[in-house]
Amino acid sequence: MKNLMSKMMALVMVVAFMGATVTGCKNKPKDxxxxxxxxxxxxxxxxxxxxxxxxxxxxxxxxxxxxxxxxKEELGKAAAAVPGVASVVNNLTIAVTNVEIAAxxxxxxxxxxxxxxxxxxxxxxxxxVVTLKGExxxxxxxxxxxxxxxxxxxxxxxxxxxx
Amino acid sequence: MALQEKYKELIDxxxxxxxxxxxxxxxxxxxxxxxxxxxxxxxxxxxxxERLDPNxxxxxxxxxxNSVAGVVEGTxxxxxxNSSNLNIRKGPSTNDDIVGKAAxxxxxxxxxxxxxxxxxxxxxxxxxGYSFTQYLTPVE
Numbered sequence: 001m002k003n004l005m006s007k008m009m010a011l012v013m014v015v016a017f018m019g020a021t022v023t024g025c026k027n028k029p030k031d032x033x034x035x036x037x038x039x040x041x042x043x044x045x046x047x048x049x050x051x052x053x054x055x056x057x058x059x060x061x062x063x064x065x066x067x068x069x070x071x072k073e074e075l076g077k078a079a080a081a082v083p084g085v086a087s088v089v090n091n092l093t094i095a096v097t098n099v100e101i102a103a104x105x106x107x108x109x110x111x112x113x114x115x116x117x118x119x120x121x122x123x124x125x126x127x128x129v130v131t132l133k134g135e136x137x138x139x140x141x142x143x144x145x146x147x148x149x150x151x152x153x154x155x156x157x158x159x160x161x162x163x
Numbered sequence: 164m165a166l167q168e169k170y171k172e173l174i175d176x177x178x179x180x181x182x183x184x185x186x187x188x189x190x191x192x193x194x195x196x197x198x199x200x201x202x203x204x205x206x207x208x209x210x211x212x213e214r215l216d217p218n219x220x221x222x223x224x225x226x227x228x229n230s231v232a233g234v235v236e237g238t239x240x241x242x243x244x245n246s247s248n249l250n251i252r253k254g255p256s257t258n259d260d261i262v263g264k265a266a267x268x269x270x271x272x273x274x275x276x277x278x279x280x281x282x283x284x285x286x287x288x289x290x291x292g293y294s295f296t297q298y299l300t301p302v303e
Binding site (some may be wrong): 148 | 189191192193205210211213218219222223225226227229244245247256258277278280295297
């Protein structure tokens, strides 16, 4: 009997829980859920960098960097289209720096500068390792190595053919 | 420790030459040697390194001996490019526009140091901008 009672209680609780969940869905979406939905909607755009989304009482505020005005508008519309978003404050800023430069690491830029005067040398940087390919005059090798070693690389993988 | 054995002569030479703040450590198959010295000592150490590892083919050393740490603003610098003129740029990178040029072996003045790679210099003609330190040698 006691066993049956507890089973009944459990059933009642499950039904009550389901009811609460269903009722919850009928309410306006929570700000936290909206935030996730807006983030998903705008982060699909690869042009957006360093984004931030806040939602308060259905008002979504967007921050972050985009390359141009068109992308800013596009993302604003995408956020506004999310069901439950009352309005959008579009605080996205338009980047003034060259995107290509910003993507390079400081080491890669420094290596590019250092090897610029050696057109027969092709240098690549990955995980701090500078890899040198191509060819170089014997007389220039030490000079190049001195400069590259001063850039604090993890290592210099010299595959140059010495002329 | 194996690398410190292989390059023992180099480490001993750096110690004997009195390299300042000499720091030698081995990590993941690379021997890192850092310190500061005169230009002559730096050259001597690099020649030793090259002899122990011909053509720097092993890739197991990163040696950063700073021979220009003590160079202060106002120091005269000689342009030591291979053959061409030295570019003077608006900012400290090769992406910045060229605002002037200094001839090979021309003497310019150090105005300030942006970093170890780029210095702000001024020519006798009054042209001012950033140049790559690789091609500037202090007049001693």
